[in-house]
Amino acid sequence: MDYSFEKQAIENGAKVVCGIDEAGRGPLAGPVFAAAVILPVDCEIDGLNDSKKLSEKKRDLLFDEIIEKAVAYGIASVDEKTIDEINILQSDFLAMRKAVEKLEGKADFALIDGNQYPNTGLKELCIVKGDSKSPSIAAASILAKVSRDRFMTELDKKYPEYQFARHKGYGTKLHYECIEKYGVSPVHRKTFLKKILGEK
Numbered sequence: 001m002d003y004s005f006e007k008q009a010i011e012n013g014a015k016v017v018c019g020i021d022e023a024g025r026g027p028l029a030g031p032v033f034a035a036a037v038i039l040p041v042d043c044e045i046d047g048l049n050d051s052k053k054l055s056e057k058k059r060d061l062l063f064d065e066i067i068e069k070a071v072a073y074g075i076a077s078v079d080e081k082t083i084d085e086i087n088i089l090q091s092d093f094l095a096m097r098k099a100v101e102k103l104e105g106k107a108d109f110a111l112i113d114g115n116q117y118p119n120t121g122l123k124e125l126c127i128v129k130g131d132s133k134s135p136s137i138a139a140a141s142i143l144a145k146v147s148r149d150r151f152m153t154e155l156d157k158k159y160p161e162y163q164f165a166r167h168k169g170y171g172t173k174l175h176y177e178c179i180e181k182y183g184v185s186p187v188h189r190k191t192f193l194k195k196i197l198g199e200k
Contacts, residue, residue, distance in 0.1 A: 001132065003042055003134075003136075005017075005111050005130075006135070007041065009123075014123065016071070016106055017038070017109045017111060017136060018100070018109070018136060018140075019038075019113075019130070019134055019137035020096050020099065020110050021051075021112075021113040021138075021140040021144055022034040023141070024144075024168075025088055025092060027169035027170045028171050028189055029080065029155075029164065030168075030187055030189075031078055031095075032088065032092055033075065033151070034092065034095035034096040035073060035075045035140040035141075035147065036073065036074045037143060038071040039069065039139055040069070045139070048138045049132060051144070053132070063143060066139045066142060072103045072104070072106045073139075073140075074102025074103045075147050076099040076101075076102060077147075078094050078095045078098070080187055082094070088191075093119065096112070096118040097119070100120045100122065107122055110122040111136055113137045113140070113141065115128050148168070149168055152164045152168040155187060161181075163175070163178055
């Protein structure tokens, strides 16, 4: 992984490039998170990669290093009620736009993980599997993932019976067993649980 996408954007006229990624698109409960990160070009962060390929311990260490070395970063979330109202894709885009707003106008170009444009107001380039190709996107991936995991661990204290700290809201066997036993909580995404709720 190198800064070729960032450098190419700058060669094409961009002044400051940020990377954007999200975490928590698939879970049955809790918010979706997104992060936007501006790294100094050629900034070295050892072990930077797609957050899903890293251990929790490594992600936590990288989280601190990214925040320390970033020119700027923004982390934002959109809650489960909004996800139910406007759907997960639009919530995803909303979280990305909110993360960019937290950069306070410092970037003019965005590299985005995936193949769909969130219309952040910046010039945008989508990169499929961008979190393993661009350091800026990989950094955003880690900030979003760690922030969401920490949020779900806190939520576990409020709803201990669902064991959110263990599965982070994803549809694991354990999670489905908890839902079966205790029903659907206020932080579950109702549109993701239509079968359980008996809705069509």
